[in-house]
Amino acid sequence: MSHNDSRTALIVVSHHRADSLTAHIARRTATQLEDAGYAVDLLDLTAEGFDPRMNTADQPDWNDRDKTYSPEVEDHMRRILAADLIIPVFPIYWGYAPALLKGWVDRVWNYGFAYGRSKPKLAGKRMLWLGLAGATADDMIIPAIQTMLDTQLSGAIAYYCGVSDSRTVVLPDAEERPQRLDAEGKLEIGDAVQGAARDAHFADFERKAAEHVSDFLAADRVPA
Numbered sequence: 001m002s003h004n005d006s007r008t009a010l011i012v013v014s015h016h017r018a019d020s021l022t023a024h025i026a027r028r029t030a031t032q033l034e035d036a037g038y039a040v041d042l043l044d045l046t047a048e049g050f051d052p053r054m055n056t057a058d059q060p061d062w063n064d065r066d067k068t069y070s071p072e073v074e075d076h077m078r079r080i081l082a083a084d085l086i087i088p089v090f091p092i093y094w095g096y097a098p099a100l101l102k103g104w105v106d107r108v109w110n111y112g113f114a115y116g117r118s119k120p121k122l123a124g125k126r127m128l129w130l131g132l133a134g135a136t137a138d139d140m141i142i143p144a145i146q147t148m149l150d151t152q153l154s155g156a157i158a159y160y161c162g163v164s165d166s167r168t169v170v171l172p173d174a175e176e177r178p179q180r181l182d183a184e185g186k187l188e189i190g191d192a193v194q195g196a197a198r199d200a201h202f203a204d205f206e207r208k209a210a211e212h213v214s215d216f217l218a219a220d221r222v223p224a
C-alpha cells in the first residue's frame with residue numbers, strides 16, 4: 001500500500017473557457033495525480049458558477065470565529081478541509097492570479113476558518129500554485145512575476161493560513177505567438193507557431209508542467 005492511498009488533491013481551475021490551455025493543463029494534472037494514487041476533486045470555478053465578488057453573507061459578524069458563512073462557501077470550506085494537496089491552476093493576469101481565483105480566496109479563506117486560530121485548520125496541507133504566463137521564458141518580466149507570486153500567494157495567503165509548504169510555479173510560453181518586452185519596454189508579438197512546431201511547443205509546455213507536479217509530489221514528506 002503506498003502512502004498516497006486515500007490522499008486527496010483539490011485542483012482549482014480558474015478560467016472562463018473550458019477549451020483554454022489552463023483548463024487543459026488542469027485536466028492533465030488531475031490525471032497525473034490520479035495515476036499517482038490521489039483522489040482528485042476538480043473544482044472548476046466557472047463551471048460551478050462561482051461568483052468571485054465578496055458579499056455580506058460571507059462577511060458576517062467578524063468577532064465570531066465560529067460563524068456560519070453562506071452554504072456555497074461552507075461547501076468550498078469542506079472541500080478544502082478534505083484535501084491534502086491544493087493546486088490552483090490559473091492564467092497569470094497582470095502578474096497575479098485572475099479575479100476569479102482571488103475572489104475564491106477572498107470569499108472562502110475566511111477568518112476563523114483559514115486563519116485566526118492558534119491551531120490553523122489548514123496546517124499540514126501542501127499547495128502548488130500553477131500559473132500560466134503568456135510571456136516567453138526569456139522575458140525579463142518572468143523572474144519578477146515569480147517573485148510577486150511567491151510573495152503574494154505563498155506568503156500573504158498560504159503562509160498566513162498555516163500552510164508551510166506552498167510553492168508557486170510560473171509556466172511561461174503559454175501563447176502560440178511569442179510575446180516579450182524589448183529593452184525599451186515595447187511589446188513584441190511574433191508569428192504563431194504552426195504544424196509540427198506548434199505540437200512540439202505545447203508538448204514541451206505540458207512536459208514542464210508535469211515535471212513541476214512530479215517534483216511537488218516527490219517533495220512530500222512521508223510521515224514516519
Ligand SMILES: Cc1cc2nc3c(=O)[nH]c(=O)nc-3n(C[C@H](O)[C@H](O)[C@H](O)COP(=O)(O)O)c2cc1C
Pocket residue numbers: 015020021022023090091092093094095096132133134135174175
Ligand atoms: C487580462 C490579461 C492579463 C494578462 N497578463 C499577463 C501578464 O501579466 N503576464 C503574462 O506573462 N501574461 C499575461 N497574460 C497572458 C495570459 O497569461 C495567457 O494568455 C494565458 O496564460 C494563456 O492561457 P489560456 O489559454 O489558458 O488563457 C494576460 C492575459 C490577459 C487576458
